[in-house]
Amino acid sequence: MSDTQTRPLGAQISHMLKSRGVEVIFGIPGVHNQEMYRGIEEAGLTHVLARHEQGAGFMADGYARATGKPGVAYVITGPGLCNTMTPMGQAYSDSVPLLVLSSCLDETALRKGQLHQMKDQRAAADTVCDWSEVAQTPQAAYGLIDRALTEFATRRARSKHLSIPIAVLEAGAVAARPLSVTAKRPTARAEDIVLLSAQLRAAKRPLFIFGGGAAHTENATALMARWQAASMTTYAGRGIVAGDAPLHFGSCLARPSSVDVIARADLVIAIGTELAEVDLWRSELGHSAAMVRVDIDPVVLADQQAAQTCILADAASVMDALDQAIPESLQTQWSAPQTTTWRTRWRAEVDAERPGMLAVIDAVQAALPKDTMIYSDMTQFAYAAKEVWDMDRPGHWHHPYGFGTLGYATPAAIGGAIGRPGLPTVAIIGDYGFHYTLQELGVAVELGLPLPIILWDNGKLGEIEDSMTRAQIAPNAVVAHNPDFCKLAEAFGALATAPDRLADLPDVLAEAFNADRPTLIYLTPQTAR
Template identity: 35%
Template sequence: MKTVGEALIAHLEKRGVDTIFGIPGVHTVEMYRGLADSAIRHITPRHEQSAGFMADGYARATGKPGVCLLITGPGVTNAITSMAQARADSVPMLVISGVNRVATHGHEEGFLHELPNQHAMMSEVSLWSHTLHRAEDLDRVLTRAFTVMTSARPGPVHIEVPLDVMKQMVDVPDLLPPLPQPTRPAIEPLLETARLLNAAQRPLILAGGGAVGAASALRVLAERFDAPVVTTTNARGILGGSPLELCASPSLASVRKVMAEADVVLGVGTQFGRTDYDMYEDGGSPDLSYLIRIDCDAAQISRGRVPDLPIVADAAIAIAALVDVTGGISKTHDAEQRVMDCLDAAIAEIGETYAAQIAMLHMIRDVIPGVRIVGDSTQAVYAGNLVCQMNRPRSWFNAATGYGALGFGAPAAIGAALGDPEAPVVCLTGDGGLQFVMSELGTAMDEKTPVIFVVWNNNGYQEIERFMVDNAIKPEGVKPTAPNFLQVAQAYGMPGERIEGTATLASALERAKAAGSAYLIDMIVD
């Protein structure tokens, strides 16, 4: 028999959790009783919002759920922003929090960290929130949590454990209940999809973040039908540098032209969200001649673009099955030339400033082979979301789409480096965004994560300032003073350097690689 706090850790370990992000407090210490003797690594950020962003980065890099352990009240409210970002981007995240004793709920008698109804508040931002009232329910509650956040459309879930329930005694079973298997497609819509793609003269594939797990099979399918693959932000690199990947935003006129010309479109794991398909809110996204849509969530497949042929199934399973039923097919549609022409038009469309920033991103990719670039909301990241070619899946992600939380970059990069330590990580953040989470430089040093932090330092919120000017608004509030980032890094023991402009970034990256530790490059740009 173990306390619920100890049993919780044992359950997580049995489910393959190897890392937990959290800041201990009096409302969670009972859960820490079993943590020190487990195989789970505990990471202590400086703020609970960063704990959530680290869990997010870990999940995006590994494909496994990120797990947070937070105190009640301010702990969970601090994490709401990161949970909302995870929900917007379909990132699996388990947030476990304490809560005051059951008998105190709803009375508002001034207990420490008390909220009127924490469960109700968390229900609004998570896919599912549950209060554990009985020790004997722990097993099935965790099973449901893992089912909800990894089945259908992934996202954040929340479990709160009252202080008195944490100390109750419970058995930890040797065998945990199995999780439901991913949804498999029916054969009929797959055969119809194969027929339509075979008959198409200009087939096109739209791949979103939900298609990442299907990367290998999707490449085979694209090559078999000679179909360009337009990748949204969270799918960049899904074809591993293939000339069939049209790594440009479907919000661009050049890409929309290709979409409009397609006679059959296969959408895989994409929400058809506005920040991917209509980021300029011009309403110019084209009608599609015939849309087949593969999505793991029946509710999601009815949002956005309603398909002519819906297939509710796990993307990896569905695409692998499509590969099986289309064996022997080999089509030629001049797709590589269409992709090259579209990319050339996209670069011309976005203008010289963004084109130069995209060239810088490609330089980072080439100087640091296998790099994962984790971004914050900053100019060069906006440029990369428009056009950026990466060489493998899960190597480009940021918070400049969907929910759009500032301060995502640094903690998410740390989480990604912890989850996949073999892949080098560059965090591209602005001077404004880094100031949201500057203390996490200390976490990078504590955990010895060799993240290279590149600060796009234009001394303010320049993108917002430009937007104000373009809309005849006198700029206000867009010039927060930046500190000397180099001195801040050095205060945490982190080496670094300051450079002027992008011309010497390549050599600075070489020095950062050689340092073998976290490193900060403060890049002053105009």
């Protein structure tokens, strides 16, 4: 069929997405969005059938984080979109390129009581994503999809939503015009690099703080060594600097005493990080020196941290330019023994706050193969691990940071495993969070994914119980009846095991990665004893 002939717009959209490099769609069909499914197979797209739209959104999120490509979800009007809004909010806060395409009713002002009717579907979605629009024509649909894909490639990636009326999806439309996105994110200006180079050469205790926005920076470890600069990362930035680098303080920004280290710096360079509440758990970083912010988001550059120098540029471009501008070694007043002392102290604090948990974390870390991509949930296991688990490469631990939703890890890991066939992927989730999206186990079984799901069961909402205790509230509503998780997983057709000893984890995980289906690995505080 030539580009001048027509198909229903729903079918044309699938062909358009395929021509733009999209390979996988996550979603659930319904009578309202069925036209979007007309062209999926014909276009050569793979569709992953979720068990709940929240699962579809999280799978698309996990796929996007694993591949760097946009994650795309097809959902229905009304409840389908509402179910997807939690993943949309998570993708917005964590800078994930998630595109949600939904059907919508043709007219809602006069007609009431229609199936899946909402008062204002566009506005509802707009509260949790970068933008939410309604395309009333094929040209608008094509243009808005291309706008989303272009913004993913050139700006801070955040979730977008597009609704298309049912009648518009059903009507004939010519194909979208060809498009190749060649634009790139902003790069550093020469004058910015000259200024930053001078500041760095003059500093005696320069401190770099890398966030997830710098994950594609490849030379940070070598440059920190050459310039004798100290470094820290946010949780999302782990792996940008090697964990064993002599002057690397790790990912303990949220430790209250990290302020004492930060206050010693005479130059702070924050690259690709919001320095948000979930990075610091305090309102201010704690620096007294001049601060340089490097980010592609102008909102970050003008936040409450009050940087003296703001550079609107891609993190990797700035580091590459600095590499050329400062080829020589620098001498500073940082020392490796100081770094070791602080890291030892912070690890001891984590161990004291969560007795016995570090032994389990260390055992899991030692048992995982290189290049494992990890998806974690809102669980105490992950909270502790993010502070003590050094990653050997960036962009390989994904967590629902800002929005902080439960139930993320299982479906996100499924999306990640789909995006990385043949490479190890693992989910880490707590007992309570597992309940939110456990039905997506069926997807992993259906697809034969060799996905270990490490379920940490402390029998309660442990973090909430601890918070209530600190607030002098008698803990209540923090304990719920749990099923036999292993039998539940087996009922879905998954494998399940509950190792008695941490020493068994290497064999258990090796078997899980070689299985023809997901494996639930059940761990409790008693496992470490």
